[in-house]
Amino acid sequence: MRRRIVRTLTSVLLAGMMLFAAGCDFSTNSGKAAKWDQQAGTFSTKHEKNGDALKEKNELPGDGIITKAQMKTIAGKDGSYEFYSVDSDTGITYTWIYEGKKIQKPIAQRMKVLFPKAKTEEVKESANHAAFGLGIALEKANLAAPVKLTLSLPEKLDADSIVLCRLADKKPEKMCDVSIGTDTKDGKEITTLSFSVLEMGDTYYLVGGKTNADETTASGEAVSDQTDPDKTASDQADPGKA
Helix, strand or coil, rough: CCHHHHHHHHHHHHHHHHHHHCCCCEECCCEEEEEECCCCCCCCCCCCCCCCCCCCCCCCCCCCCCHHHHHHHHCCCCCCEEEEECCCCCEEEEEEEHHHHCCCCCCCECCCCCCCCCHHHHHHHHHHCCCEEEEECCCCEEEEECCCEEECCCCCCCEEEEEEEECCCCEEEEEEEEEEEEEECCCCEEEEEEEEEECCCCEEEEEEEEECCEEECCCCEEEEEEEECCCHHHHHHCCCCC
């Protein structure tokens, strides 16, 4: 009698365990088996972050990172795609502009821009005493495609020639010319500076000023405002020419 009761209880326990195992499916809707997360004490599954489809104009997140999955949504497509943010310290709005057709191998992009003041005055002095100087720090990263960076300054700049430089042997070396434009913000005219980004991972400098500042006196004579009458306008804008 006692043995029969033990056998019955054992059968009931085994049946219960089988039902429990059948009812507990440790998997997710994606079909991937869940793994035990020892730190969290729960089952979890790793999901690749899906990229939200990008629009023609996109505000950058705080860290300035656009994921590979997001870049895939515009790769090979027609049109231009803008990514913008405002630097709270300087009030400068910066905008990265990509052409979708030129993005062949999408990768994550690091687009946060900082505007450090360190060494800017020294660079201006070395660049033929340039009137304008601005440091631009770009995080080291590979570019998914050729890209243009536009800076919208908070005011109008009195300059007609600006170049992008990097320091080489502690001296500014010209990388490319910068396009100077104008725009309107909050009812006032401001200056925009645009250039092609050729590399990342360093602090670069925009330097320049007013090189063709001819003013007319009351008598109608033109007065040159060049810093050095022996230098041409292009010489003064180019730090490589002293």
